[in-house]
Amino acid sequence: MYCFQEKILINIRERFRWFRKIIFHGKISPEQITFFVTNKCRLNCKHCFYKDKLNKGEDAALSEIKRISENLGEFSFLTLTGGEPFMRDDLPEIAETFILKNKVSRISIPTNGFEPRKIYSETQKILERCPGAEIIVKVSIDGLEDVHDGIRGVKGSYERAVETFKLLKTLKEKNRRFRAGILCTISKINEDYLEDAFQFTDRELKPDVFGLNFIRGNVSDMDIKNVEFQKYEKLYALILSGLRGNYFYKAYKKFVIRAIKRIIESRRYPFSCLAGRVSAVIDANLNVFPCEALSVDMGNLRDFGYDFKKLWFSPKAMSVRNYIDGKNCVCTNECNIQNNSFFTPAILAGILEGWAKERLKLP
Numbered sequence: 001m002y003c004f005q006e007k008i009l010i011n012i013r014e015r016f017r018w019f020r021k022i023i024f025h026g027k028i029s030p031e032q033i034t035f036f037v038t039n040k041c042r043l044n045c046k047h048c049f050y051k052d053k054l055n056k057g058e059d060a061a062l063s064e065i066k067r068i069s070e071n072l073g074e075f076s077f078l079t080l081t082g083g084e085p086f087m088r089d090d091l092p093e094i095a096e097t098f099i100l101k102n103k104v105s106r107i108s109i110p111t112n113g114f115e116p117r118k119i120y121s122e123t124q125k126i127l128e129r130c131p132g133a134e135i136i137v138k139v140s141i142d143g144l145e146d147v148h149d150g151i152r153g154v155k156g157s158y159e160r161a162v163e164t165f166k167l168l169k170t171l172k173e174k175n176r177r178f179r180a181g182i183l184c185t186i187s188k189i190n191e192d193y194l195e196d197a198f199q200f201t202d203r204e205l206k207p208d209v210f211g212l213n214f215i216r217g218n219v220s221d222m223d224i225k226n227v228e229f230q231k232y233e234k235l236y237a238l239i240l241s242g243l244r245g246n247y248f249y250k251a252y253k254k255f256v257i258r259a260i261k262r263i264i265e266s267r268r269y270p271f272s273c274l275a276g277r278v279s280a281v282i283d284a285n286l287n288v289f290p291c292e293a294l295s296v297d298m299g300n301l302r303d304f305g306y307d308f309k310k311l312w313f314s315p316k317a318m319s320v321r322n323y324i325d326g327k328n329c330v331c332t333n334e335c336n337i338q339n340n341s342f343f344t345p346a347i348l349a350g351i352l353e354g355w356a357k358e359r360l361k362l363p
Helices: 012-023 062-070 091-102 116-129 145-152 157-173 194-205 229-241 247-266 308-312 315-325 334-342 345-360
Strands: 032-036 077-081 106-111 134-140 178-186 209-214 279-282 287-289
Touching: 032 334, 062 091, 077 091, 091 106, 091 116, 106 116, 116 134, 116 157, 134 157, 134 209, 145 157, 157 178, 157 194, 178 194, 178 229, 194 209, 194 229, 209 229, 229 247, 247 334, 247 345, 279 334, 287 308, 334 345
Parallel strands: 032 077, 032 279, 077 106, 106 134, 134 178, 178 209
Antiparallel strands: 279 287
16 A cells, blocks of 8 residues: 655754744644635535535635735645535635745645546646645545445445546656545444445555544434444554554554544543644634634634734634633544644654654564
8 A cells, every 4th residue: 555654844944833833832823724715515425524514605715815824924734625625716826825925835635526627637736836835635435336425425426536536646647745645534334344445445546645534523413423443443453554664654543543542432532632722724704713623713814804813812712722721622533633642742752652663563
């Protein structure tokens, strides 16, 4: 299996910025931002935690996004999501804006893959506009054809997703910093079928990265969240067994699995959550949240003249951080676990210890 190894420390500038964020949580702007650039989507996914907002309201204009970027400052990691992000016709311009003005080094874009030619064309434009950045496009595939189409609510969505992935792979030939990945959400619906799906994608599609998300949030049928955790563990063991090298990635993923297990069993978050400090979420209507899971917003950027920092350091934003500090919420969001681990020295030290054991094959 081809797997993209997570790059933790990219260059000296980012190392210094990361160090400052470790020391001054909440006193400087976030290092990772998830931007829901649109609420539009053509599918009807059963595991979607964003359904209440889909296909409602107007998306932020490009001019508004540029104003936000001007006041945001430098940060490293950006996720452009939705809805279906490729339903915007100006996605390349949005990506370029954050690369040029905010020195973003990596952009990740998840997609349902429903419009193969458009996704290919727009990704090509993004790569042309952002030659120095690392671009990762992850196509969602939640099982083989019948299972995937059943989850996504539209017949033919699997076939289109596979076509999209194959087209994206061709872009790697001229773009060394591009990665084509596959993203899967495990739920009660597909937990018994994902091993076959993974083996197929590993053998036939050869993604650079295979991401596995544990179903989360408020979904239409809450029963599909009752995943047998052992099946999740087994699938991840299969994924990690195929890696060659990538010792830090293995150690990190094993930490994530243990953390999610503790959260599910105890219904408590096992360490401090830094959402709203080192990471932020902006929705399509420009409301800012500490994370995807928490419905309490920190404010709307339009009310702050598109000045992100003014909102970020506002009394309301601080009250949301205090709420999180009180451990009043629990989630299994892998992105939050990643941010918490990378910006908490004690946790990062434990992962590095795991890395050393992986490398040296210690028990």
